[in-house]
Amino acid sequence: MGLQAWDIEIGSNCKNIALEFSRNNRVLYVNAPLDYITALKKRHDPRIQKRKRIIKGKEEDLIELQHNLWNLNPRTYGASINQLGNNTLFDKLNKHNNIKYAKQIKTAIERLGFKDIIIFNDSDMFRSLHMKELLNPTTYIYYTRDNLIAVDYWKKQGIRIEAQHMKKADFVCANSTYLAKLAKEFNPHSYYVGQGCDVSAFDASLMGEIPEDIKDIKKPVIGYIGALLKLRLDIDVLVKIAKERKDWSIVLVGPEDDAFKTSELHQLENVHFLGNKDGSQLPNYLGAFDVALNPQVLSPVTIGNYPRKIDEYLAMGKPTVATKTEAMSVFADYTYLAENGDDYIKYIELAMKENSPEKENARAVFARDHSWENNVKAIYELIEKFESGNLKS
Numbered sequence: 001m002g003l004q005a006w007d008i009e010i011g012s013n014c015k016n017i018a019l020e021f022s023r024n025n026r027v028l029y030v031n032a033p034l035d036y037i038t039a040l041k042k043r044h045d046p047r048i049q050k051r052k053r054i055i056k057g058k059e060e061d062l063i064e065l066q067h068n069l070w071n072l073n074p075r076t077y078g079a080s081i082n083q084l085g086n087n088t089l090f091d092k093l094n095k096h097n098n099i100k101y102a103k104q105i106k107t108a109i110e111r112l113g114f115k116d117i118i119i120f121n122d123s124d125m126f127r128s129l130h131m132k133e134l135l136n137p138t139t140y141i142y143y144t145r146d147n148l149i150a151v152d153y154w155k156k157q158g159i160r161i162e163a164q165h166m167k168k169a170d171f172v173c174a175n176s177t178y179l180a181k182l183a184k185e186f187n188p189h190s191y192y193v194g195q196g197c198d199v200s201a202f203d204a205s206l207m208g209e210i211p212e213d214i215k216d217i218k219k220p221v222i223g224y225i226g227a228l229l230k231l232r233l234d235i236d237v238l239v240k241i242a243k244e245r246k247d248w249s250i251v252l253v254g255p256e257d258d259a260f261k262t263s264e265l266h267q268l269e270n271v272h273f274l275g276n277k278d279g280s281q282l283p284n285y286l287g288a289f290d291v292a293l294n295p296q297v298l299s300p301v302t303i304g305n306y307p308r309k310i311d312e313y314l315a316m317g318k319p320t321v322a323t324k325t326e327a328m329s330v331f332a333d334y335t336y337l338a339e340n341g342d343d344y345i346k347y348i349e350l351a352m353k354e355n356s357p358e359k360e361n362a363r364a365v366f367a368r369d370h371s372w373e374n375n376v377k378a379i380y381e382l383i384e385k386f387e388s389g390n391l392k393s
Contacts, residue, residue, distance in 0.1 A: 001105075001131070002122025002143075005031040006071045007047055011308075013145050013175065014122035016196055020376040021120070022069040028108060029065070030072045032127055033101050037080040062108050070112060074104035078127060083156055090157055094126055101127055102134035109135075118383065121169075123148060125162040132168055139383055142169035142187075144179045145195075150300030166190070170386055173379055176327035178304030188393030189386075193379055194330075195306040196372030199315035201280070204364070207287040207316075213274055214251060220290035222348055223251040225282055226309050228273075230259035234297040234323070240341035241348070242268045248348070253277055253285050286316050291351050294322040295344065303327070310335065314367035317360030319351035334363050 002014040006029050018029045034051045042048045053059045054073045063071050078097045084090040109117060119137040121128050123144055132140040142165055149158040163186045166172050171189035174180035183190035214221070222241065224233075242250045248270060252260075255276040265271045277285060286292065292313040296302045303325050310331055313320045321344055322328055324337035331337075336347035385391040 001030040001032070001119065001128055002124050003032065004122070005047075006065070007031075013196070014120075014143075016198070016372050017120065017122075017143075017376060017379075018069065020196070020372045022066070025068065026112070026114065027069050028072055028105075028112060028114065029069065030105055030108075031074070032124060033074045033076050033078040033097070033104075035078040035080040039077065061104075062111060070108075072105065072108045074101055076100045076104055081157075082126065082153065085156060087157075087160070094161075095130060097127055098130040098134060102131060105131075106135060120379075121165075125154075125158060125165045129161060129165050139386055140168075140170045141379070141383070142166055142172045142183075143174070144172060144183055145175040145306070147179060147182065147300055147304045171382055171391060173382060175375075176304050176306040177329060178326040181326075182304065184393075189391055190393075191378075191382060193382070194375050195308065195311075195370055196375035197308050197311040197367070197370050198372065199311055199367055199370075202283050202286065202312045202315040202367075204287065204316050204360070206283070208284050210288045211277075211281060211284055214272075214285055214288045217249045217251060217272055217288075218270075219249070220352060221249050221251050221288055222291045222293060223253065223286070223289040224293045224295070225253045225286060225312075226294075227254050228252055228256040228260040230257055230297075231299075232296060232302055233260075234295045235259065235263050235265065237295045237341045237344055238271070239264050239268070241344055242271050244345055245348075246270050251285075251289070253282070282312075283316065286313065286318060289318055291348050292318040292320045293344070293348075294320070295338075296323040296325065298323065298325065311367045311370050314363040317364045319355045319359070320363075321347045321351055334366050 004012045004014055006015065018027050021027045039048060051073055054061050055075050061073050061075050065071050079093050081090055081093045117137045118139045119131060119135065120141045121143060148154045149162055166183055166186040169187060172183040172187050173191050173193040174183055175195040177192045180190050180192040238250060250271045251274060253274045294307055294309060304327050306327050310320060310322060314334055321336045321338055324339050328337055336351055338344045338347050
């Protein structure tokens with residue numbers, strides 16, 4: 001269970017982990033209940049309309065997705081309470097939400113004949129707070145992959161509730177060393193388990209033709225692939241690089257938020273916005289880069305994030321310069337870690353100067369070790385240690 005439904009349109013750690021779990025275990029992937037506000041605001045969304053039909057009993061709530069893997073859409077609504085300021089009222093309504101939700105899950109578990117269940121909770125701090133008591137699993141795991149309580153939407157109740165949730169979990173696992181350290185404040189059994197990434201498409205030997213809109217851009221190409229969001233990326237760093245090195249082409253591939261659309265970057269001749277691209281084309285764009293960037297802005301939201309795009313960059317063998325954060329320490333031997341705009345310019349130059357076929361191969365080998373199989377193997381090891389009484393903090 002987690003924050004993202006199975007039919008989400010973007011990539012999801014929880015879905016990838018569920019798929020890997022299902023290779024050797026029976027897995028029930030539970031979509032969170034539809035809340036009243038979402039049901040109203042997104043009433044024209046086909047996915048929301050389908051959820052409403054399921055709640056009314058007009059469509060099946062439990063679907064077999066593939067061998068060993070089922071998806072449940074609970075036939076219940078949840079009260080929209082995240083922004084309540086009254087703790088007593090929030091706790092009462094949240095417990096009520098949890099009870100209704102648990103009843104739906106328990107019914108599905110019985111229909112599937114599951115016994116000795118393990119619950120893997122991907123950061124659903126509110127709706128699943130009481131699942132350990134209500135469903136009585138043999139092992140209860142809380143998984144943290146973003147510092148959600150640094151985001152305004154989660155702060156009001158999240159700071160208090162996530163701490164409670166982590167404390168009651170049998171253990172907490174995190175996809176970055178920074179998040180594992182934060183979790184350890186509330187549960188001594190908190191561990192870094194790495195991050196999975198499917199980089200099979202990011203293979204230099206499989207690269208297709210260079211796309212038309214990038215192949216004639218002047219070299220060297222210094223590029224970024226991903227959503228262009230002020231919340232996560234440092235616009236000033238990009239402006240500084242572009243202004244001080246006009247002989248470089250800065251290429252940005254991905255959808256822009258309003259801050260990027262109105263930024264000075266659009267006034268600079270050596271900055272190229274190529275827009276959003278189909279995922280299947282991204283390796284071909286990355287193949288045209290001389291150096292890949294991840295200029296994260298430093299904030300409580302980003303400092304602990306594991307950037308999956310770094311694995312994609314490295315899997316293609318690309319020299320990579322990224323903002324230095326605690327979570328980036330695992331990449332220190334294979335990336336150049338910058339603390340400011342001057343560092344970015346210095347390391348981009350160094351990255352191009354030092355690049356070699358040997359370095360490209362070493363980067364690719366390193367990135368391919370960050371597989372979902374290895375990620376889940378680390379989680380399995382923790383489960384086995386917990387259930388045998390050998391889990392150490």
